[in-house]
Amino acid sequence: MSTNLNIASINTWINTDKKPFIISGPCSAENYDQLYATSKELKSIGIEIIRAGVWKPRTRPGTFEGNGEKALKWIKKIKNELNVKFAVEVANPNHVKLCLNYGIDILWIGARTTVNPFSVQEIAESLENIDIPILVKNPINPDLSLWIGALERLNKCGLKKIGAIHRGFSTPDKTKYRYAPMWKIAIDLKSSFPNLPIVCDPSHICGNREMIHDISQKALDLGYEGLIIESHIDPENAWSDAKQQVTPIYLKDIISNLKIKKKIEKNQNHKILLEDLRDAIDNVDKDLIGVLEKRFDLVKKIAEFKENQDLTVFQVKRWNEIFESRKNWSKEKNLDMKFVEELYKLIHIASIKSQTEILNKK
Numbered sequence: 001m002s003t004n005l006n007i008a009s010i011n012t013w014i015n016t017d018k019k020p021f022i023i024s025g026p027c028s029a030e031n032y033d034q035l036y037a038t039s040k041e042l043k044s045i046g047i048e049i050i051r052a053g054v055w056k057p058r059t060r061p062g063t064f065e066g067n068g069e070k071a072l073k074w075i076k077k078i079k080n081e082l083n084v085k086f087a088v089e090v091a092n093p094n095h096v097k098l099c100l101n102y103g104i105d106i107l108w109i110g111a112r113t114t115v116n117p118f119s120v121q122e123i124a125e126s127l128e129n130i131d132i133p134i135l136v137k138n139p140i141n142p143d144l145s146l147w148i149g150a151l152e153r154l155n156k157c158g159l160k161k162i163g164a165i166h167r168g169f170s171t172p173d174k175t176k177y178r179y180a181p182m183w184k185i186a187i188d189l190k191s192s193f194p195n196l197p198i199v200c201d202p203s204h205i206c207g208n209r210e211m212i213h214d215i216s217q218k219a220l221d222l223g224y225e226g227l228i229i230e231s232h233i234d235p236e237n238a239w240s241d242a243k244q245q246v247t248p249i250y251l252k253d254i255i256s257n258l259k260i261k262k263k264i265e266k267n268q269n270h271k272i273l274l275e276d277l278r279d280a281i282d283n284v285d286k287d288l289i290g291v292l293e294k295r296f297d298l299v300k301k302i303a304e305f306k307e308n309q310d311l312t313v314f315q316v317k318r319w320n321e322i323f324e325s326r327k328n329w330s331k332e333k334n335l336d337m338k339f340v341e342e343l344y345k346l347i348h349i350a351s352i353k354s355q356t357e358i359l360n361k362k
Contacts, residue, residue: 006160007196008162020220020224022228024050024229025047026233027245028056028067031067038050046255049086051087051088054095055068057110075088087105087106092122096123106133107132107134114147117149134159136162138164138165138169140170148189177211180205198225200226201227202227209245209246212254220258220260231250296354300355323341
């Protein structure tokens with residue numbers, strides 16, 4: 001997997017003032033009065049970038065799908081009057097053309113578009129060598145390659161002011177979230193591209209306004225550069241996503257209660273202490289690797305025994321015994337039982353794979 005993206009520093013296209021940048025605004029630009037009132041209140045609490053849904057990709061026809069160019073005319077007027085910037089979702093080259101004509105400041109590609117490389121390529125080519133920031137939401141399904149591929153397509157067309165939006169993923173499992181965050185995927189993206197700005201979309205992850213603060217805080221704790229939060233002057237009567245939108249006043253409370261943490265320790269004494277602790281972790285990890293090596297040596301011996309006795313690789317009784325005993329041991333050590341259970345699933349599956357490979361060779 002490629003790890004090279006020519007990305008401009010976020011500070012070259014947005015002034016964060018050592019704080020996370022926040023984009024906020026209504027899910028949909030329903031009418032001029034609603035958009036103006038929401039934007040004005042957001043401006044009063046310090047929000048400089050307003051989001052507004054101009055085109056709304058709906059699962060089925062016949063529902064509100066946005067006001068299109070008419071909404072862009074409202075945005076242009078509000079931009080000039082309130083001196084704010086606007087961010088808008090685009091799904092095809094025609095959307096791009098219209099947004100550029102009306103002076104939209106930031107574009108983003110939605111989750112439903114990211115899944116389609118043809119659509120992303122068309123958008124990328126329509127923006128070739130145009131100096132405008134563009135953010136890419138993760139695809140609906142948990143596919144890191146698709147997310148990276150969309151970013152690469154934009155970058156190859158000369159776009160350097162690129163960022164990612166983490167808005168959560170669809171999953172068959174029932175969770176408390178509208179879209180499961182699956183933080184590891186976003187962390188893997190950041191690990192591959194350390195200079196890539198990542199913005200969290202807690203509104204879509206949560207699906208309700210009550211959890212937005214906690215998810216926003218988690219994102220900032222993980223080093224995300226910003227947040228995109230849906231805000232509406234009258235959320236209860238919003239035409240779309242009513243439950244996950246907040247009033248500007250509610251948003252102000254969320255922001256004021258967020259704890260902004262440093263990404264880098266600058267105090268030299270503290271830095272030395274941190275490095276000592278990291279060295280200690282490195283030593284413990286070396287021990288862990290050594291223990292795993294011993295465990296898999298034993299697995300090989302078990303495979304040879306099963307081969308001699310004509311036993312199947314997978315033993316249900318042993319599988320259940322491992323999970324029950326390890327959970328009990330973790331409880332005694334005050335460890336997270338769910339974590340230990342997932343860890344041993346990985347270990348046991350790897351053990352089965354190792355045994356199967358040994359038996360197949362023979």
